[in-house]
Amino acid sequence: MAYIASQAHSHPMSQSTIESCFGHLYQSFGVYLADELQGFAIVHQIFEDATLMDICISPKSQGGGFGRLLLESVIASVGEKGAETLFLEVRKSGIAAISLYKREGFKETGHRKGYYKTADGNEDAILMELAL
Known part of the structure; x- marks a missing residue:
């Protein structure tokens, strides 16, 4: 997972952060092709609120519908x-x-100014939510 994140994100979660997402409040999802992990999603859920912590598809598999499959699995599972x-x-x-x-079906609900690091500074985060 950490390898895929390092290939797909400019500032990925560290391996130790990913490892910390395997507790009882988390769910992990994977999508495989020929027994090789192509992408993953991590969700944190407390009662009726779930947060998609990360969703990541290997660059070589992007554009193949894997992100949609993962997201649909996440939505169904947390529901x-x-x-x-x-x-x-x-x-x-x-x-x-x-x-x-x-x-x-996600709706934009807000912004976090300068939330994400970039190679030359920061960029805003867009907050989104889906009513289930």
């Missing part, structure tokens, strides 16, 4: 576990991700 709302934040520059989230 089955009693979530009423799924929250996420995404880089303002993440146009493909934002488009996917909107197609799945």
Whole structure:
């Protein structure tokens, strides 16, 4: 997971942070092709609130529908576990991700100015949520 994140994100979660996401309040999802992990999603859920902590597809597999499959699995799973709302934040520059989230019914609810690091500074986060 850490390797895929390092390939797909400019500032990925560290391996230790990813490892910390395997407790009882977290769910992990993976998508495989020929027994090779192509991408993953990590969700944190407390009662009726679920947060998509990360969703990541290997660059070689992007554009193949894996992100949509993962997101649909996340939505179904947290709904089955009693979530009423799924929250996420995404880089303002993440146009493909934002488009996917909107197609799945997420609504933009706010911004965090300068939240994400970039090679030359910071960029805003867009906050989104989906009522389940």
